[in-house]
Amino acid sequence: MNQKSFAPKIIHETVPTTSVTMLDHLHSWFAEWLFNPNLGHFLWEDLLGHYATTKRLGLDEEPIVMSTNGIVYKSNYAKFMNFSCGVSDRPFVELVNYTQTFQTRYVCFRKLQAGGSMPVFQREHMSYNIGKEPIFESFRTRILKCHGLDPDHVPKSHRIVITKKKKGQFQRSIYNLNELVDFLELTYPDIPIQVVDWSSMSIEEQLQLLLNTTILVTPAGGVSMTAPFLPRGAHAIFMDYYVSHTMYGFREGESGSMEAAFWGHWPYLKKSYYQVRNSSDYRMDAKGYQDTRWYASVVVNMERIRELIDSSLEDMEL
Numbered sequence: 081m082n083q084k085s086f087a088p089k090i091i092h093e094t095v096p097t098t099s100v101t102m103l104d105h106l107h108s109w110f111a112e113w114l115f116n117p118n119l120g121h122f123l124w125e126d127l128l129g130h131y132a133t134t135k136r137l138g139l140d141e142e143p144i145v146m147s148t149n150g151i152v153y154k155s156n157y158a159k160f161m162n163f164s165c166g167v168s169d170r171p172f173v174e175l176v177n178y179t180q181t182f183q184t185r186y187v188c189f190r191k192l193q194a195g196g197s198m199p200v201f202q203r204e205h206m207s208y209n210i211g212k213e214p215i216f217e218s219f220r221t222r223i224l225k226c227h228g229l230d231p232d233h234v235p236k237s238h239r240i241v242i243t244k245k246k247k248g249q250f251q252r253s254i255y256n257l258n259e260l261v262d263f264l265e266l267t268y269p270d271i272p273i274q275v276v277d278w279s280s281m282s283i284e285e286q287l288q289l290l291l292n293t294t295i296l297v298t299p300a301g302g303v304s305m306t307a308p309f310l311p312r313g314a315h316a317i318f319m320d321y322y323v324s325h326t327m328y329g330f331r332e333g334e335s336g337s338m339e340a341a342f343w344g345h346w347p348y349l350k351k352s353y354y355q356v357r358n359s360s361d362y363r364m365d366a367k368g369y370q371d372t373r374w375y376a377s378v379v380v381n382m383e384r385i386r387e388l389i390d391s392s393l394e395d396m397e398l
Contacts, residue, residue: 088194099185106141106191108134110172111148113197117156120305123163124342126197131167131222132215133196142168143193146175162283165226166219201339203329209345216345220308224291227284233291233311238271238393240264241289243278243298251365252299254319255377260297263382268389278303295392297385299378300338312348315392317385322356324372336373350395352388354380 112126134143145168151157152172164172179187199205209216224231242261245253254260257275264273278286290296290309296316298304307316320335330336335355337343343351356362362376369375 096186101182101184101187103189106139106143107189108143108145109148109192109194110145112151118302119160120302122160123305125200127163127167128219129198130196131219132212134193135215139193142170144170145172146178147172148175150174159283163223166223200342203341206341209342213345213347224287224309227287229287229291235292235294235311238294239292240271240273240295241293242275243303244275245299245303251377252301253377254299255363255379260380267386294396295389308346308349310349313396315350315352317352317354317388319354319378320356321376322362322372324370354385354388
């Protein structure tokens with residue numbers, strides 16, 4: 081099969097009858113389409129896409145998922161695989177090693193699903209998401225339940241969580257994070273303000289914290305990709321980016337919302353977008369770069385972020 085399109089190779093021969101293993105259980109042939117160990121792409125384009133395909137085809141069995149790219153052995157995917165229970169309650173297997181365990185020349189599948197990954201984040205991908213909201217939420221529910229958490233959990237008090245990114249050339253962070261934290265602690269003295277580096281936490285710890293968070297303040301990109309695990313009715317404030325040149329459906333000079341085409345299909349999650357309007361609203365992360373989508377961090381204006389948080393608190397009224 082072609083790795084990108086999963087196009088079958090047709091062989092005009094009779095079905096073998098000797099040295100053959102015939103498997104009746106549903107199997108899925110899985111390959112991540114972007115080949116990029118980024119949580120957002122893997123979780124919401126590969127895993128969710130695969131799960132959505134099985135549901136739309138009416139396949140209710142828990143599939144045995146066979147990876148063609150060896151992700152079950154890749155260390156940079158090890159943490160992400162904790163989300164694989166959203167697709168199947170069976171562990172993923174590696175295709176070649178799995179088929180070799182049967183010790184027959186042929187391994188045949190009565191029910192085989194191939195492919196399913198789909199892009200979901202850019203404006204040109206919005207049509208792929210239409211009508212899939214119930215499937216998205218079902219996927220979220222499966223993941224939370226398989227980690228022993230209640231998808232309907234409602235926090236009894238407010239908690240504001242701010243995402244902190246590690247320093248690096250490719251940062252896209254909140255530039256004045258310390259100033260923001262000091263301001264929020266002074267402005268909302270009765271609400272816990274927690275700064276989180278998600279990469280330092282296990283998936284279970286991340287999910288537990290998210291379910292007890294009422295307002296998430298986060299840069300866009302991979303670090304924001306666990307926002308759907310916030311409790312129903314919670315608010316997420318995503319940082320925009322300044323559009324330095326026309327691309328991905330945004331014109332030069334606009335404030336671009338990186339994954340808004342995806343977030344719009346999570347109706348229980350309330351979204352706000354902190355706009356980046358001009359050069360005073362960002363700082364370049366590295367010298368010599370001009371692309372503000374990839375290499376700029378957001379300078380947060382305290383009064384503007386307060387307006388968004390006040391609006392969120394008023395909406396929830398815990």
